[in-house]
Each structure stands twice: as C-alpha cells, then as structure tokens.
Amino acid sequence: MPYFGSDETVKELKRALSNPNVQSDRLRYRNYVLRVIRSMTQGLDVSSLFMDMVKASATVDIVQKKLVYLYMCNYASHKPDLALLAINTLRKDCADPNPMIRGLALRNMCNFRMPGITEYIQQPILTGLRDKASYVRRVAVLGCAKMHGLQPGTEIDASVVNELYALLRDPDPVVMVNCLRALEEILKDEGGVVINKPIAHHLLNRLKDVDSWAQCEVLTFLLRYHPRSDNELFDILSLLDDFLHSSHAHVTAATLRLFLQLAAALPAVQADAVLRVRGPLLATCGAQSRELRFAGLCHVQQILRSQPEQYGAHYKRFFCGYSEPSYIKFRKMEILVELVNDENVALVLEELRSYCTDVSPELAQAAITAIGRIGRTYSEPCLDILTGLLALKQEHITSAVVQTFRDLVWLCPQNVPAVCHALDGSEETIQDSEGKQALLWLLGVHGAEISSAPYVLEIYIDGLKAELSPTVKLELLTATVRLFLSRPAETQDMLGRLLHYCIAEESNMCVRDRALLYYRLLQCGVQETKKVLAGPKSDPSMAVLTGRLQEPIGQWASIFNTLEPLCGAESWQVTASGPESDILAQRTEGDAIPVHRTEEDVLAGTAEEGLSGVSHTDEELMLSAGPHLSHEAFERLWLELGVSHCEALGFPRPHSAPETLQAALQLVKIQTLAFSRGETLPWKAYVYTHSCGTLILAELLQKDSEDSEGSLVVSVKQQSEREQAVQGFLTVLRRALHSLSMEN
C-alpha cells in the first residue's frame, strides 16, 4: 500500500530509537518498537531500522523482545549481513535459564529465512531436542524441519531422523505430533514419514491425550497405514469409534475419512460409519459459524452421492434460514433436490415455492431451477408450481421458468403438452436474452403444438431491429425455419421477411451466415432442410433414467475432508491443472447443456456433414406409440408373420430393473408387451411399435451368456414390409438399450 510521508516516519522512528533518553525509559522504548511493527504491518518498508532494532533486542522486557524478533524474522532475508549481528543475542538467549526465553529465541532464530543461517542454528537445535522443557523440544523439533527447508537438496542427516523417530515416544503430545510433521517434511522425497505397525499403534493409543488439532493431524497420517489382518482392522475401528462423535467437526470429519479408507473393502462398515456421523454432520450444518455450516453442507452433498435416502427424513434441516447468506441457500437448495423422495416431495416443493419470490433474482432463479430438477421425477406438482409462477408476470421469474421448461421438455418429453399450454403470453414478460432463447427454442421445436407460435415469432421478427443480442437472432432464425417446416402456410411470409432482413441489413456476420445457410438449404428443397434441422426433440441419451444413480462410497471417500467439495469439481480441476485448461473446462461446461450441443453439432459442419449426421434421426421421429395391442392380437400376428429381419445387436441385454427398461422404451415410443423376469436365461422380451404406417413386432432374445458373449439378438416381423421403418426402429432400439447398458 503506498504510504505518503513514509520517509519522514522512518526517519522519525530512527531518531527516536537511537535516542538514549528513549532507550532508558522502558515504556517509551517499547512504544516506539510497537510503532515500527505497526508500520511494518501496514506495508511500510522499515528495513532501514534494522540496526536499531537489533539493539532493542538486548532487553529484559519480554514483550519488546517478542516484537523485535517479529521484526527480524520479517526482514532477515533482506538484510542477511545485519541479521548475523542479531544471532549472538539469540544464541545467548537459547541458553537462558527461563524455558520460555529459550524456546522463543530458538523459534525465531529458525524463522530467519536467509542462506547461511543453518551453521548457526544447527547446534542450538540439537541441544534443544534434549531440553528438559517440553516447550523448547516442540520448537526444536519443528526447527529441524525448518532447517531442512532452508537447504533443500542436501543430504538428510540420518542421526536427526533417528532422533526424531525416537522423540515420537516423548511424553508431551505436541512434541510427538511435531515429530510427525517434521519427519514428513524432511523425508518428503522418500514418501514421507513411515507409519509402521508399532508407530500406528502408539499413535492410536495416544490419540486421546492430544488436543483436537493434533488428533486431526494424527488421523490424517494414519491414512497411510494398512492393517495386516481383519482382527487388527476391527480393533482399530473400535478404537476410533468414539471420535466419530467428537464435539469438534474437524475431528469427526477426519475420523470418518480414516474409517472409510480403512474399511474400503467392507461397504457395510462404510455405510454404517456414514450413518453414524449423520448426527454430528447435521449439527455442523446448523452451526453458528456460517463458514462451518457451508463446509458441512458441502460434505453432506458428497455423502448424498451415495446415500440420498439417509438424509431424506431430515430434509427440514436444509430449509433456508431467513438471514442466511445466499451461498448457503444455494447449497441447501441443491441438497433438497438430491434428497427428495415420495414422502417429502410435497413439503419440499412448498418450501422451494416460497423462495421463488425472493428479493434476490439469483436466488429466485435457483429455486425455479431446483423445482425443474425435481420435475424430472415428479412432473405434475412441479409443472403446477411453475405455471403458477408465470402468472406473476415478472421478468426474471418468467425467464427462469421458460428456461426450466426447455430443459424439462428436453429430458422428459411426456411434459410437452402441459408446457406448450403454459407458454401462452409469456413473450410479453421476457426481457433477457437467455429467456428469449429458451422460448424461441420451444416455439421452434414444439411449434406444431403451440397454436400461437407463428404470432409470437412474428412479434419477435417485427422487433428485430431493436434486438441487440446476436444469440437471440440466431435462435430466432432456427426457430422460424423449424416452424416453417411444421406450419408452412402461416410462417412462409414472415420467414421471407426475416431472411431478407438478416441477409441484407444485419451487420453481425454469424447471424448473416446462418441466414444464408438456411436460405440456400431451403433452395435445396424442404426435405433436405428437414434432414438438417429436425434433430431429436428430447435427450437421446435419456440422461433422466441414468441421472439418479447411487455412486459407491469409494468415489468420494478420497476427497472427503479436503477443500475439493467446497469448490466444486470443475473449478477444482481447473485449479489443479493450471490456467491452460481453463478453456477446456469451459468447453465441457458448455457441453453440459444438451440443448445447445445438438444445435451446434448440426450447424458446426457443412451442410453435407449435417445431412449424414442426422439422417437417422428423422426415422426415429416417425416411430409412434400408436394404438394399444392386446396380448392375444400380438400373439396371433407373431405367429402369422414371417421374420423380416434378424440381427445381433453386439452387446448383452441391459441388467436394469424391468420397470426401468419398460420406461426407457416407452420414452422412445416402443411398447413392451412381455419380458422374462430376473436373471433367467434365455432371456426374452417382446416389443412393438408403429412406424411409417406399419406395425413392427420384435423379439429380443438372449441365449446363454457363455458362448456368444451374451449378445442380444433381435428378430423383427412386420405387417407390411418397409425396410426404412425397420432400420429406423433398430437405430432407436439400439440407442435406448445401449444407454441402459452404460448405466450398469
């Protein structure tokens, strides 16, 4: 910090410190020393006073001594030659009869970060290791580490290491822990301090005597110990048991981490340990210190990755407090989304609903997004709430709701009719570009089901001159062309106007190029355009089905009780791998939003690439659930018709629950009629669908898993032969089954 008049201050201090009158008056002397330290803290360079401060160190006043040492440690590296003058005083103090003075002098001498100091401190440190007073031994032990840190690369002094290992048996607990710390630093290149069986048992037995900070550290060191036998393992676990319930959050967390690590091969023990820290962890989530609360919440999030059901009954603990800062509220909402279940969904939604009208727009939007996430599982109540929010006609709320609708429809296509119905009139309220993009996407993709779609688009096209955001214009172009494909009569005129404006008057190159692309595409014919633009209307990977998977505890056990859960995985990776990967991380982040990706995919390459890339998707669109087929009718048809196509899919059947399989196929409009239960072999399933005006029946058969690597064989029968329909059906089926297999 620049400091005006600093020269005068330093001069004045120098004058005062060298004034014999001041030096003889203890209090005045100390006050001037204090002023030096104060200036130093404020960022003023007072290194020129070093000489005077060295003189001031020769005093009986301990307070003054401490202050001068603080000063010296700070400037020793700038003035090594002058610092050597102070060494004598310090070495004399190291032999003082008062252990406090001895420790103080030794600690500060070791803190001088300057080359060549080691030869002066080596002897006092070695003496200090054998001092009677534990206070001095503590300092001396860490002094060994400091000495090593000052001359990296030099040979490790084996006698010091041995002495430190011996000091692990020191009666003073802090000396013991300091020995671990010092050895860890000295032996860093060899993999740190060795925790063998005797040491591990010694540490475990001393664990009760040391204070909570040291407990944490010892528990962390024990992470690298592997018990030899199960008996030993269980002895250790029962010893650690009490610490799971420590009143200190940091001890609980460190113990749990060790527990999870030791019991890595015993999932039941792990799960039990996680269950037992629930109480302390929930208490941390309600701690008075907000920062501690935040850390607790972040770790609960990790546990939820494996065991969401454990916290389901405690959902009320995660209701946001009125006065909590928003970073805590955001985390709590994320947790609420994770632990929602059939019993608490109504109350959780009611709570989230009350956040949607919060003063802070960010918080309101986060609440709306959270409701949308719950809507993937519990569509109906969530859609009711979201539709109700539209009536408020507030910019940020409507925008967030429409964006949530877009994501919901993408992932759960069964909500399309409800969403299309709700959208009416929202265009008047939306002002921001993200909201507009979402609305336009919905209008383009599902325009056939929204009666007012052309009129809304017309409003946007008429107001195009005033629109600033190029992304909105791009989205408008795509939406209009898409709507033109489904409702040509109503849209043709405005599409012409839009293309004309964008090609003739638009100054943004991207928008202009996109308009030109569409113009030329339309010249190639409507069918061609359709092939490019009619991408899938819902997430083809069916992430919804695979989304709520419970990970094994081992996935997060290694990052438990580290900083990583607090920063989120993405930012952590960015940090860990340096600034170069920033761009990469942003890339993947962009990919996380599925809607944009398909757009980009289609439009990234040339038109030809687009054609080949999406050619199969328009067949998929032709699949329809059609009229329901009874078992008898199916059986009769199956016997009548001959097999038109038979193919091995090349992967085994998905081992998911039958309900999941049925739901997944339903999503892609394939009806399941019957399938064998459980793990019986051969496994069979009968499915049917309608496509291109024909009925397709299929049998999925898996024979013994031994011989053909368990590949699934599909036999297809058709009412009237249509090769195209079969190919489309197979593509859809393959993708659906494949995504289910990935899940397992």
Next chain:
Amino acid sequence: MISQVFILSSKGDYLIYKDFRGEAGKDSISVFYEMVTALSGDQPPVVMVTFRTHKDLHFIHVKQGGLYWVASTKVNPSPFTIIEFLNRLAALTKDYCGSLSEKSVRMNFALIYELLDEMVDYGYIQTTSTDILKNFIQTEAVSSKPFSLFDLSNVGLFGAETQQSKVAPSAAATRPIMSGRGEQGGKNEIFVDVIERLSVVIGSNGMLMKADIEGEIRVKCYLPSCSEMRIGLNEEFSIGKSQLRGYGAAVHVDECSFHQAVKLDEFDSFRILKVCPSQGEQTVMQYQLCDNLPCAPPFRLFPTLERDYGNRLLIYLKLRCDLPPKSSALNVSITVPVPKGSLSLSQELSSPDQSAELQPKNKAILWEIPRFPGGAQLSALFKVEVPGLSSASLLEVGPVSMSFELPKYTCTGLQIRFLRLTPTQPGLSQRWVRYVTHSDSYTIRI
C-alpha cells in the same frame, strides 16, 4: 499446514499479517482482497487463486466482527480444521481484547501477534487452549472503551437502516465484558449462558412445518483460578427419543455433545456437569432438538389480504405472542414481502412505539415492535399502493419472516438448577446465569 494468516478490515486495510512458511509473497493479501470484493453477493469461504505467481495458493476465510480472518495454504488441508482454527483465533482475540472489532484489533495488534506466534509454528497449529496460552502471553490488552451512545450498532451510516443490523441477533448474551486483565480486573465473575437459536417454519394453514432448536451452554470465566465447577441441569433432562426420566414436565433434546474437558461421571444419575473452566469463553455443551417443540411457537400470525379499489392492497396482520405472561419478546421485527413496484404505504399501528416502513429496495414492509409482552396480541393494517395490481400479485406477499429475542426464556425448558464452585471461592466471586432465545430464522407462510 497454514502458509500465512492475515486479518483485513472490511475496507481492505492490513491489520495483522504473519507469514509462517515464506511460500507466498505479501502481495497475496491484495490478491485475496481483490477476489473477495470482485465477486458479487456473498462469497463462499474458500477462494482459490491460480495466478502464475501464486500457483495453487488457497485462501480460506471467515468473516467475524466485520473483519476478514484469512488463512492461505499451498496444500489441500481439511476445511473444517482451518475454519475452526480461524473461528478459534477470533474467539481468543475476543477473549483477550474484550471485544471483536476493527478498533480492538488495531489497538491490540502486538497481543494478537504474540497469540499467533504461540498458536502456530511453521504453519502447524500448536495449541489454542487458553490455559496454556495465558502462561506465554505477556502483552496487556488495551481495552477500547465501549462507545456509549446507546447502541450504535443498530444504526447504519447516517442513520440509514441496514438489513444486517436488523437481522443480526441482539448481542445481549454475547456483550463484551470488561477484560479481567484491564483496569477493572480483579472482579471475579463467572457467566453461564444458556443460548438457544430457534428456526421455525409455520405453514399457511397455521401448522408447524419445521421447528428446530440449537442450543448451547456457554461459560465465560474471569476467575483467575478455579478448580472445579458443577453445573446442575434439570433432573428430568432426557436425551434421544426413547429415554424418558422422572414424572414432571420432561426437558427433552435429541442430541447433545459436550466439550472434551467436561466430566460426565455424575451426569447419568444426577444431571450434573463437572468442568474446570479456563479463562475466557467456551461452549460446554451443545444440543439440538428437531421437529418437536415442547412449547407453543412464540408467535402466531393471522394475516388477511384484500384488494381494494383496483390498485390498493390491504394487508391486515394480527400477531399473537404465545409466551407465558411473565416473559416478553424484545426487538421484534417483522418483514412482509410486498409485490414488486409497490409505491407507498400507509399504516395503522396499535401503539406509538411501533414503527413500520416500506423498503422499496427489498420490496418489503418492515414492522418493528420494541417490546412485545407474552399473551398480548397486536394488529396492524397496511395499505400498499401497487400500480397494476393483479390477483397473481397476491402470491408475492409472503412468506413473513420475523426476528426477535426472548430474554430469560428457553424453548426447551432447560434450566440450570445450581452452579457450585469448589473449593468455594472467597466472597468476591459472582456467578451469573443468563437465558436467552434468539430467532435464527422464523418464517410464517401466508
């Protein structure tokens, strides 16, 4: 492993800076301050830096007393440890300096350096126990005279109302007490505070949706030496769901944990905690009670909403205080969210000491009642002018949140039967037991 510790004022002034390992330069302070101020809204307590000069330097900070308490580290430590350490540092600073503020830290910087020097060596925490530290700390605290213009903390800059000051629980139970080392020293006092924080959500139908109590027994000790203190709790005190004791009105908590120095050998049979308090403040016991309020929630609200002449919204609130008649609530403030775009407010309140105002920035009405006796019922009528009022706008009214303080009252009913010091201290020692319940979050849906 802590690399540096520093304390910054909210304006970014350097108050304390100590480098333990010499791994990072002093400019990391300004890097940290830039990052903290650059981020909008409230910043999570962990900040990362990946500048080329500070590769992988992590800052962890807590905010207490309006100051940033920051630790920086190059490794990946336990966040709980660092946060608890910073909290402990702040608590020790408060113990030693009397209060926690920019002024007291500035005045006592030498003492804080001394504390840090003994607490941390080469980045490793050595001790934070008051009993050990007091042998080493030589500097005497400079006590900053409490500013006596009543309580200025409730008034913002130029008298402006700040949200923070309204929301912050009142400081009655944590009021700084003169340091035992100051000139008023020699006053042998011991304070035992039972502090409960209440978080309640009441549904629109008046049902209690959530009621959690977090409580603690805090001891603040100024006795220079005290061998043992016995704290007797209610004999009917029971923990957990199954355990029930005695016949009287049981005092029940779900979970409780004790400070590691507490001896519990008489706890099971007589509910007596034995502790040797060290000087300064410490939490002896913490307990929680979830979803099972032993008493009626302290406040009930009966709201009525009405649209009047197109653009006028009438909010009629009837608030009842269900505390026993002897107790009363202090500093009650009620925040009622109103539709966006509300222009003006006219109110009818039942007594002149209450106040109400419209805060357009928070789109809320703030109704304040300095004192609310138990069993009483107060009502208020607010007429809000909202242009373009629609029936959907009514959805924007609510939920109502309240903050208050209930002195001499605990919701769980936990009482301290007796407080005995052994050996009996010579006459001078004074023992105080105080009870207070704060509203952590009290929300009533409309």
